[in-house]
Amino acid sequence: MTRQRFVGHKPITARRCVAVGRLHLRASTVQAIRRGAVAKGDPIAAGEIAGLLALKRTNELIPHCHIVPLSGSSVTVSIAGPRSLSAKVEVQAIGPTGVEMEALVGATVALLTAWDMVKYLEKDARGLYPETRLGPVEVQVKEKRPRKPK
Amino acid sequence: MTRQRFVGHKPITARRCVAVGRLHLRASTVQAIRRGAVAKGDPIAAGEIAGLLALKRTNELIPHCHIVPLSGSSVTVSIAGPRSLSAKVEVQAIGPTGVEMEALVGATVALLTAWDMVKYLEKDARGLYPETRLGPVEVQVKEKRPRKPK
Amino acid sequence: MTRQRFVGHKPITARRCVAVGRLHLRASTVQAIRRGAVAKGDPIAAGEIAGLLALKRTNELIPHCHIVPLSGSSVTVSIAGPRSLSAKVEVQAIGPTGVEMEALVGATVALLTAWDMVKYLEKDARGLYPETRLGPVEVQVKEKRPRKPK
Amino acid sequence: MTRQRFVGHKPITARRCVAVGRLHLRASTVQAIRRGAVAKGDPIAAGEIAGLLALKRTNELIPHCHIVPLSGSSVTVSIAGPRSLSAKVEVQAIGPTGVEMEALVGATVALLTAWDMVKYLEKDARGLYPETRLGPVEVQVKEKRPRKPK
Amino acid sequence: MTRQRFVGHKPITARRCVAVGRLHLRASTVQAIRRGAVAKGDPIAAGEIAGLLALKRTNELIPHCHIVPLSGSSVTVSIAGPRSLSAKVEVQAIGPTGVEMEALVGATVALLTAWDMVKYLEKDARGLYPETRLGPVEVQVKEKRPRKPK
Amino acid sequence: MTRQRFVGHKPITARRCVAVGRLHLRASTVQAIRRGAVAKGDPIAAGEIAGLLALKRTNELIPHCHIVPLSGSSVTVSIAGPRSLSAKVEVQAIGPTGVEMEALVGATVALLTAWDMVKYLEKDARGLYPETRLGPVEVQVKEKRPRKPK
Numbered sequence: 001m002t003r004q005r006f007v008g009h010k011p012i013t014a015r016r017c018v019a020v021g022r023l024h025l026r027a028s029t030v031q032a033i034r035r036g037a038v039a040k041g042d043p044i045a046a047g048e049i050a051g052l053l054a055l056k057r058t059n060e061l062i063p064h065c066h067i068v069p070l071s072g073s074s075v076t077v078s079i080a081g082p083r084s085l086s087a088k089v090e091v092q093a094i095g096p097t098g099v100e101m102e103a104l105v106g107a108t109v110a111l112l113t114a115w116d117m118v119k120y121l122e123k124d125a126r127g128l129y130p131e132t133r134l135g136p137v138e139v140q141v142k143e144k145r146p147r148k149p150k
Numbered sequence: 151m152t153r154q155r156f157v158g159h160k161p162i163t164a165r166r167c168v169a170v171g172r173l174h175l176r177a178s179t180v181q182a183i184r185r186g187a188v189a190k191g192d193p194i195a196a197g198e199i200a201g202l203l204a205l206k207r208t209n210e211l212i213p214h215c216h217i218v219p220l221s222g223s224s225v226t227v228s229i230a231g232p233r234s235l236s237a238k239v240e241v242q243a244i245g246p247t248g249v250e251m252e253a254l255v256g257a258t259v260a261l262l263t264a265w266d267m268v269k270y271l272e273k274d275a276r277g278l279y280p281e282t283r284l285g286p287v288e289v290q291v292k293e294k295r296p297r298k299p300k
Numbered sequence: 301m302t303r304q305r306f307v308g309h310k311p312i313t314a315r316r317c318v319a320v321g322r323l324h325l326r327a328s329t330v331q332a333i334r335r336g337a338v339a340k341g342d343p344i345a346a347g348e349i350a351g352l353l354a355l356k357r358t359n360e361l362i363p364h365c366h367i368v369p370l371s372g373s374s375v376t377v378s379i380a381g382p383r384s385l386s387a388k389v390e391v392q393a394i395g396p397t398g399v400e401m402e403a404l405v406g407a408t409v410a411l412l413t414a415w416d417m418v419k420y421l422e423k424d425a426r427g428l429y430p431e432t433r434l435g436p437v438e439v440q441v442k443e444k445r446p447r448k449p450k
Numbered sequence: 451m452t453r454q455r456f457v458g459h460k461p462i463t464a465r466r467c468v469a470v471g472r473l474h475l476r477a478s479t480v481q482a483i484r485r486g487a488v489a490k491g492d493p494i495a496a497g498e499i500a501g502l503l504a505l506k507r508t509n510e511l512i513p514h515c516h517i518v519p520l521s522g523s524s525v526t527v528s529i530a531g532p533r534s535l536s537a538k539v540e541v542q543a544i545g546p547t548g549v550e551m552e553a554l555v556g557a558t559v560a561l562l563t564a565w566d567m568v569k570y571l572e573k574d575a576r577g578l579y580p581e582t583r584l585g586p587v588e589v590q591v592k593e594k595r596p597r598k599p600k
Numbered sequence: 601m602t603r604q605r606f607v608g609h610k611p612i613t614a615r616r617c618v619a620v621g622r623l624h625l626r627a628s629t630v631q632a633i634r635r636g637a638v639a640k641g642d643p644i645a646a647g648e649i650a651g652l653l654a655l656k657r658t659n660e661l662i663p664h665c666h667i668v669p670l671s672g673s674s675v676t677v678s679i680a681g682p683r684s685l686s687a688k689v690e691v692q693a694i695g696p697t698g699v700e701m702e703a704l705v706g707a708t709v710a711l712l713t714a715w716d717m718v719k720y721l722e723k724d725a726r727g728l729y730p731e732t733r734l735g736p737v738e739v740q741v742k743e744k745r746p747r748k749p750k
Numbered sequence: 751m752t753r754q755r756f757v758g759h760k761p762i763t764a765r766r767c768v769a770v771g772r773l774h775l776r777a778s779t780v781q782a783i784r785r786g787a788v789a790k791g792d793p794i795a796a797g798e799i800a801g802l803l804a805l806k807r808t809n810e811l812i813p814h815c816h817i818v819p820l821s822g823s824s825v826t827v828s829i830a831g832p833r834s835l836s837a838k839v840e841v842q843a844i845g846p847t848g849v850e851m852e853a854l855v856g857a858t859v860a861l862l863t864a865w866d867m868v869k870y871l872e873k874d875a876r877g878l879y880p881e882t883r884l885g886p887v888e889v890q891v892k893e894k895r896p897r898k899p900k
Contacts, residue, residue, distance in 0.1 A: 002375050003374030005372055008314060008393075014158060045645040052213045052214070061863075062863050064790055065866060067356055067367070068217070071156060072156030072158060075153070094158055095369070100879075105862065108858050113811075113814075116814050116815060128889060128892055132889070133886040134884075134885055134886065135884055139882070171734075190603065192495065195302075199663070200503070202304065203360065206367055211709050211713075212712055214716055221308035222307055224303035262662055263662050269700065276742075278739060283737065286624075288729070292728055349800065350803070353803065357511075362559070364496075405562065408558050412511075413511075417514060435584055452798035458822060498602035501602075506660065510803065517818070518819065519669055524601055525602050667817070670754070693758075
């Protein structure tokens with residue numbers, strides 16, 4: 001038997017989760033992003049929109065995740081250092097289940113979107129990406145507090 | 151940073167929205183629809199079903215829209231004049247956010263579905279559609295009223 | 301006019317539904333499943349995961365179904381006899397609408413997934429499946445009980 | 451390891467598949483469909499559109515199915531007798547893989563859509579559906595013929 | 601019967617289509633977009649990404665559209681005048697069917713995304729949008745030329 | 751302007767890509783996986799199926815990715831050491847574009863699915879996951895070779 005957790009008996013609480021992730025790139029690629037010189041457009045703006053859309057589809061991707069009407073989310077992609085981008089995704093919901101998978105899906109898709117846009121700058125002579133890697137992606141904050149329904 | 155609005159603090163109200171849209175066609179195409187003579191079937195019935203399905207996926211299409219468990223919706227496609235179809239979409243929900251985007255997506259997809267089915271009747275010699283155009287699509291009604299949860 | 305039922309006025313109740321379905325196969329195929337000898341992997345495990353994912357998308361497939369944040373679901377695929385697999389899907393939700401379509405979609409997709417994985421064992425010389433058939437798929441249990449929101 | 455079949459080496463052929471399915475209903479429900487007296491609209495028209503849309507998403511539902519650009523499909527839902535509806539789905543494609551799962555998904559979703567629309571007519575006093583059942587759903591025709599690419 | 605056109609016999613040609621659309625807004629909203637002063641971010645960047653994603657899902661939204669592996673697409677949203685945004689979407693594919701619906705879906709979703717982000721600036725005292733309307737959305741260019749497959 | 755690359759002029763080649771990823775877990779969690787003692791079922795089987803489904807939807811998640819009819823894919827999740835799972839995803843296609851994003855999406859979703867299933871074993875007293883992290887996820891192999899169409 002394969003089952004989602006049955007959560008009908010669980011209390012409704014206000015949930016908040018923040019996930020963070022990192023994408024390692026070449027220094028020259030990070031400079032191209034900073035200068036707005038990436039051929040397909042701005043990987044930061046595109047990654048943020050793609051992450052925002054993807055996190056709402058978490059239940060379609062991850063089998064045991066519930067359909068959760070979120071009460072809000074934000075996705076921030078930024079240059080985190082000379083050789084990396086970071087994504088920070090905050091998700092909130094009022095319900096019986098946590099929202100860490102939503103935050104992790106958002107962070108991951110945001111960074112993969114950026115990778116896709118800069119991969120032509122990361123390729124070596126064989127077409128491989130020796131310096132590109134995703135991770136670590138982690139949960140940084142998770143909170144819940146009791147809440148009376150309105 | 152890209153963010154959906156955080157609405158966890160907003161009151162739960164009963165929402166209702168009606169969007170309307172128009173598709174301009176050739177008079178001969180509207181007559182074919184009226185006579186049931188469109189090769190791929192009835193654009194009115196197909197448009198209504200397609201609009202009903204599409205509006206439930208608004209949050210997958212429009213980045214800042216929330217997942218909203220709607221409490222009901224209706225899609226009506228009709229012949230609006232000798233040269234046009236209209237779509238009228240009503241959406242209701244009980245929650246913290248409005249549902250105008252759902253109504254607009256439903257109206258738009260309903261009319262694009264009809265366009266797709268009659269495009270072979272709208273083509274000129276170059277394969278273009280000089281008389282076919284979608285719009286205006288507008289919000290006609292928007293209401294909310296306080297509601298105690300059951 | 302095509303409409304989903306408007307359910308904003310309906311009471312919020314705890315819903316539970318169980319659907320069951322059957323897939324008829326060759327005896328030799330059922331033996332292959334039992335021995336773990338299916339080339340693409342275990343149809344039981346794959347069917348359960350695919351059913352669990354599919355039932356959450358019921359509203360995208362069935363036009364008049366509402367988006368329902370389920371409170372849990374389980375999918376069990378098993379060998380039901382020398383010539384058949386069965387799927388049993390339980391779905392629970394707290395809301396104004398029933399969840400029988402979710403259970404039926406889950407059972408159906410679970411069994412079609414299994415069919416797909418064993419179809420190479422079911423083919424006759426013409427490439428047809430004379431012994432493979434899906435059904436009956438039925439609702440076995442449906443319950444609702446009043447529930448105060450938390 | 452879980453794998454889709456690798457089909458890069460397989461010849462490109464023209465494929466055609468027909469699946470058929472049955473939905474058993476009360477005689478009074480079939481009469482209501484015939485009279486156009488179903489409250490949510492025509493289950494035949496809605497089932498056909500829903501089946502046509504669903505079969506294009508087969509690869510999203512069935513794990514081992516490939517993304518297949520179909521060269522056409524048709525869905526026919528009809529009254530098959532005093533107590534049943536039938537669905538017949540034909541799918542064609544030019545490629546290395548068969549399209550039977552597409553046809554089966556189309557037939558199944560078409561009939562579940564009809565079930566959903568008439569379930570209020572099929573309910574007994576306990577809210578159950580003692581006479582409603584889906585199946586058998588089967589592959590009726592499967593053909594392939596060699597084809598030179600254009 | 602509901603059917604997609606069967607196109608297996610049609611020649612493979614290189615297709616190109618451009619659709620254009622317009623969104624009417626308040627002059628003050630257009631100025632806010634120009635100044636980068638929209639609270640949820642840049643409607644132009646978000647609309648372009650959302651349009652690019654949506655046009656690839658045309659076959660999931662429009663029943664009679666085929667799954668088309670596009671050979672490329674571009675979405676341009678711009679300020680078109682003191683009171684309007686425009687979207688211009690170009691889609692190319694090599695195959696047996698046209699891609700006008702893809703271009704129209706892209707243009708429409710791009711503009712609805714922008715509408716969603718600025719709707720707080722368009723609201724009147726009753727919460728309505730007296731000046732906001734989508735349309736016209738039209739096909740501007742459609743070309744096909746014979747092509748030998750590689 | 752936001753654009754997918756236009757690839758209509760690019761040669762059709764046989765593409766193959768392998769991505770690999772790592773999920774760091776507690777030693778006790780890895781032991782629970784090994785013993786088949788995870789409450790929601792086997793994270794390895796579930797991750798493989800979820801990854802296989804997700805990689806086919808890459809173009810819906812990553813804005814600039816094309817719809818690619820893959821010629822095959824495989825997802826392998828395994829215990830990689832006392833404190834980690836690994837995912838290895840191979841994707842093949844015959845077409846004008848690479849398939850590295852498909853492989854990366856498959857590896858990422860496979861591992862996030864496993865994380866979701868074991869998160870109850872990874873939580874500390876505050877509900878956080880101090881030892882759980884995804885990454886690195888990388889492209890390991892990428893090949894293309896000229897291919898005459900069949």
